[in-house]
Amino acid sequence: MSFPEVTAANVAEVLHNDRMVIAGVDVDGQLRGKLMKKSKFLSIATGGFGFCSIIFGWDQQDTGYPKELAICNEENGYRDLIAVPDLSSFRLSQAHHVIFISISRYVVKAYGIKHGITPCFMAKPRHELPGNGGHMNISLITADGKSAFTRDTPDPSPPYPDVAHLSDLGRQFLTGLLVGLPDIMPLFAPTINSYKRLVEDLWAPNTVSWGLEHRAAFIRLITPPTANANATRFEIRVPGADANPHFVFAAIIALGWRGVEKKLEIPVPPLPKGEDMSSSSDKSMPLAKALREAVATFTRLDSVAREVFGDSFVEHFGGTREYKIQLWEQAVTD
Secondary structure, X not given: OOOOOOOOOOXXXXXXXXXXXXXXXXXXXXXXXXXXXXXXXXXXXXXXEEEEHHHHOXXXXXXXXXXXXXXXXXXXXXXXXXXXXXXXXXOEOOOOOEEOOOOHHHHHHHHHHHOOOXXXXXXXXXXXXXXXXXXXXXXXXXXXXXXXXXXXXXOOOOOOHHHOOEOHHHHHHHHHXXXXXXXXXXXXXXXXXXXXXXXXXXXXXXXXXXXXXXXXXXXXXXXXXXXXXXXXXXXXXXXXXXOOHHHHHHHHHHHHHHHHHHOOOOOOOOOOOOOOOOXXXXXXXXXXXOHHHHHHXXXXXXXXXXXXXXXXXXXXXXXXXXXXXXXXXXXXXX
């Protein structure tokens, strides 16, 4: 079923139900929001409303972080934030309640429960099997509808044969991802469990690697001659199913465009065909093997993460990950 574009001018006509859910996404990708009557929603649709900041200051079990974060703390009185609905994110759930957010995981879980199963979004639910990936593909299209990552004609003398069809901008974007990945790992692998997926021989990368149609690398490059020119893209294979997709996408764009702005050059050769990560021919930097190591790199003073996301975000997200590490270290297992 298609719906008209929702704007301030037509929102009263489009919203037929008297109650709806309005929500935002926290750092773990969970919906945080409230039920609201239509009349109330219409009164705040353009100007926003007060939304308690504490919902962004506690974890998935609604437990406050021991380390007080800048967004909400005792000093600022756990102040309200002004939340302004994004009308373009209008969605209609199975219960016909409007939800202003991406709800794919919730839809999957709700559908699974109807069939007596609970879908799992852990990165590594079973140690003997490959984990759950959250791969993300990205392409870039010009104003005239062509791929900005593709060359009009193959480069006769490319630095590596794998990038013969990749444009200069595409090579710089690729480089930005390769250079910046180690510094933003907690965004791609945000939990203790995430790093149990990133191991050898189980279809998940554990080095800063890349290659044309290489499914063992961090970045699978998809270009001609194995793909249509307009289908040229990068498949980012590090993120797991437990990652916040909003953060993953933001990180890919930020790192890639940093490579374009700085005109960075590809730092490592492609992973040879038929080779796995960490083989003798893999010259790539190894990725962090645990969340503690990843957070230390993410929060260091000269981190690329601070450059592209700013200190406030790095301190906030880093603080939330430090709490997960603390819980793991205090846990007593069976």
